[in-house]
Amino acid sequence: MDFELPESHRILQASIREFCEKKVKPFAREWDAKEQFPHEVVRELGQLGVMGILVKEEYGGAGMDALAVAVAVEEIARYDGSLALTVASHNGLGTSHIRVFGNEEQRRKYLPKLATGEWLGAWGLTEPGSGSDAAGMKTTAVKKGDVWVLNGTKMFITQGTVGHVFVILALTDPPKRQKGITAFIVERGQKGFTQRPIHGKLGMRSSDTAELILENVEVPDSARLGEVGQGFIDTLKILDRGRITIGALAVGLARGALEESIRYSKERTAFGHPIADFQALRWMMADMKTETDAARLLVHRAAYLADHGRPYTREASMAKLFASEVAMRACNKAVQIHGGYGYTREFPVERYLRDAKLCEIGEGTSEIQRSIIARETFKTA
Amino acid sequence: MKILVTAKRVEDPESKIKVKPDGTGIVQEGLKYKINPFDEIAVEEGLRLVAKHGGEVVVVSIGGKEVHEQLRHALAMGAHKAVWVNHTGPLDQMGVAGLLQKVVEKEKPDLVILGKQSIDDDQNQVGQYLAEWLGWGQATFASKAESFDSENEKNKVPALVVGADNKTVRVVREVDGGLATVECQLPAVVTTDLRLNQPRYASLPGIMKAKSKPIEELIPAGLGVDVTPKLTVTKMSAPPARKAGIKVPDVATLVEKLKTEAKVI
Numbered sequence: 001m002d003f004e005l006p007e008s009h010r011i012l013q014a015s016i017r018e019f020c021e022k023k024v025k026p027f028a029r030e031w032d033a034k035e036q037f038p039h040e041v042v043r044e045l046g047q048l049g050v051m052g053i054l055v056k057e058e059y060g061g062a063g064m065d066a067l068a069v070a071v072a073v074e075e076i077a078r079y080d081g082s083l084a085l086t087v088a089s090h091n092g093l094g095t096s097h098i099r100v101f102g103n104e105e106q107r108r109k110y111l112p113k114l115a116t117g118e119w120l121g122a123w124g125l126t127e128p129g130s131g132s133d134a135a136g137m138k139t140t141a142v143k144k145g146d147v148w149v150l151n152g153t154k155m156f157i158t159q160g161t162v163g164h165v166f167v168i169l170a171l172t173d174p175p176k177r178q179k180g181i182t183a184f185i186v187e188r189g190q191k192g193f194t195q196r197p198i199h200g201k202l203g204m205r206s207s208d209t210a211e212l213i214l215e216n217v218e219v220p221d222s223a224r225l226g227e228v229g230q231g232f233i234d235t236l237k238i239l240d241r242g243r244i245t246i247g248a249l250a251v252g253l254a255r256g257a258l259e260e261s262i263r264y265s266k267e268r269t270a271f272g273h274p275i276a277d278f279q280a281l282r283w284m285m286a287d288m289k290t291e292t293d294a295a296r297l298l299v300h301r302a303a304y305l306a307d308h309g310r311p312y313t314r315e316a317s318m319a320k321l322f323a324s325e326v327a328m329r330a331c332n333k334a335v336q337i338h339g340g341y342g343y344t345r346e347f348p349v350e351r352y353l354r355d356a357k358l359c360e361i362g363e364g365t366s367e368i369q370r371s372i373i374a375r376e377t378f379k380t381a
Numbered sequence: 382m383k384i385l386v387t388a389k390r391v392e393d394p395e396s397k398i399k400v401k402p403d404g405t406g407i408v409q410e411g412l413k414y415k416i417n418p419f420d421e422i423a424v425e426e427g428l429r430l431v432a433k434h435g436g437e438v439v440v441v442s443i444g445g446k447e448v449h450e451q452l453r454h455a456l457a458m459g460a461h462k463a464v465w466v467n468h469t470g471p472l473d474q475m476g477v478a479g480l481l482q483k484v485v486e487k488e489k490p491d492l493v494i495l496g497k498q499s500i501d502d503d504q505n506q507v508g509q510y511l512a513e514w515l516g517w518g519q520a521t522f523a524s525k526a527e528s529f530d531s532e533n534e535k536n537k538v539p540a541l542v543v544g545a546d547n548k549t550v551r552v553v554r555e556v557d558g559g560l561a562t563v564e565c566q567l568p569a570v571v572t573t574d575l576r577l578n579q580p581r582y583a584s585l586p587g588i589m590k591a592k593s594k595p596i597e598e599l600i601p602a603g604l605g606v607d608v609t610p611k612l613t614v615t616k617m618s619a620p621p622a623r624k625a626g627i628k629v630p631d632v633a634t635l636v637e638k639l640k641t642e643a644k645v646i
Contacts, residue, residue: 007449007450007453008457008588008589008592010450011450011453011454011457011583011591012583012585012588014415014454015457015582015588018582019582047584048582048585049584049585049586049587050585052585053585057586061586062584062589064585064588064589072585
């Protein structure tokens with residue numbers, strides 16, 4: 001067994017780290033406070049190929065693998081969870097749905113611009129009344145002559161306002177429930193399509209989130225993504241992969257929490273000692289380190305399975321579940337270690353804690369992950 | 382034109398360097414490594430010149446198998462091919478310059494660009510030795526004096542300009558108290574200062590392309606270079622820890638102490 005990252009991934013890691021040290025670290029606090037989406041930095045990440053990691057070279061992407069996505073997202077999340085979420089969701093959801101299930105024409109049309117970050121991708125599954133229970137969706141698509149007419153509302157859609165290309169899941173055959181769901185590509189500015197920004201999130205505040213309203217939005221059949229009735233099955237596959245990425249994001253936040261805690265505890269003194277000398281705090285950091293490494297190993301294993309064409313549904317859920325709970329524990333400890341200062345925006349750890357909470361919710365709650373892990377485990381038991 | 386650039390593997394300046402207790406070197410465990418930052422500037426400058434004039438950038442590094450990571454990084458930035466001088470063990474500045482001389486004679490570049498110094502040994506000698514031994518002109522400390530983001534800078538003459546006939550290079554050098562502009566016949570050796578440019582990040586497509594770019598292996602014996610060091614490091618030690626400062630009650634005491642204790646005024 002080899003626990004070393006391949007050389008190409010180490011170079012990728014170093015490159016993104018240097019980029020983030022210069023262009024992300026000094027500004028992340030302000031973006032968070034102002035709920036400001038960092039367009040310029042996202043554009044630069046696009047130039048580096050970070051917005052098209054999995055997209056093949058022939059479509060203008062980097063043609064790298066799931067492990068590369070995990071490495072890139074962890075590295076960005078170390079500095080800014082929101083930006084990591086932008087990269088994770090763009091690569092993992094919207095772009096991936098077109099990349100994996102799009103036909104040649106759709107790939108040619110959308111992937112080159114998505115891969116360079118010129119266009120941002122979004123993915124519309126969740127609705128005001130349904131999240132993890134995807135089959136409870138209300139959005140419908142009705143075939144009228146040559147076009148499909150979409151009606152409904154999508155909720156908490158990442159890149160909902162800044163996105164250009166939206167993959168929308170809709171019921172095409174409501175009585176069939178899950179088996180009656182189909183995916184469509186909707187472009188920004190289409191008649192009847194409204195994007196309403198959502199403000200006031202606890203964390204991930206400089207990631208863009210919106211409500212999407214579809215009122216008689218007409219799309220041609222060529223905008224249908226995948227087979228009729230196949231949307232939900234395709235969606236599950238996209239989510240599996242997305243979960244590895246959210247796991248990586250959580251690992252980045254946990255690592256950030258630990259690194260900031262080590263630095264602070266060496267500088268801060270109490271009772272005549274740096275607080276890093278006190279066993280109570282050292283043990284907290286020992287746990288943070290152990291759990292973060294364990295979480296990363298789970299994430300990398302899931303990525304490895306995905307990259308080698310092996311089943312990874314359960315392993316992706318395990319990675320996401322464990323990493324997001326590790327991130328919450330680590331960030332909570334980091335705030336504790338920072339004491340009063342940790343409770344202020346002067347130090348980044350309170351932001352990490354707020355960002356980490358999303359990882360237990362987005363792309364399937366922890367409860368859903370446990371259900372999947374149990375289901376998959378019983379299947380093979 | 383063909384440009385040869387260097388990419389020495391050095392300790393990442395962000396890592397914490399500790400000297401071994403016996404003073405024979407530094408503790409290498411847990412250290413991160415990267416391309417010498419001045420060499421990274423050299424790679425970038427080579428890539429920019431080639432983008433303008435056409436040609437290729439060849440990157441060279443000396444060391445064990447581990448320097449492949451730095452070579453691959455330079456290839457990911459856009460260099461066209463790499464030369465790896467496979468050598469482990471101590472090497473002084475003359476050994477490095479001697480090896481580079483042979484690589485230059487083999488590759489026949491029009492221009493060699495290297496960092497003015499590496500941030501580990503901080504010798505600042507290899508470029509000068511190399512130019513002398515090749516009998517080429519040298520322009521050290523190529524620089525730009527302005528911030529890269531200013532309007533002013535955009536209108537400035539670039540620090541490194543190759544003549545229209547590809548026969549000369551004009552270099553703006555950073556010297557004490559200002560800038561000096563020199564012109565060299567090509568081929569020439571140029572060393573880079575900190576403010577010459579801001580190196581690009583290795584892009585993901587660049588990283589993928591780098592995988593299939595060639596790395597040619599050379600060995601010192603094959604090049605006919607005796608690399609026995611003429612210079613040996615006898616001892617390494619950490620700089621003495623700074624003593625704590627003192628607080629003075631008022632300006633008068635401060636002035637008094639500066640006069641009588643520090644004796645600086």
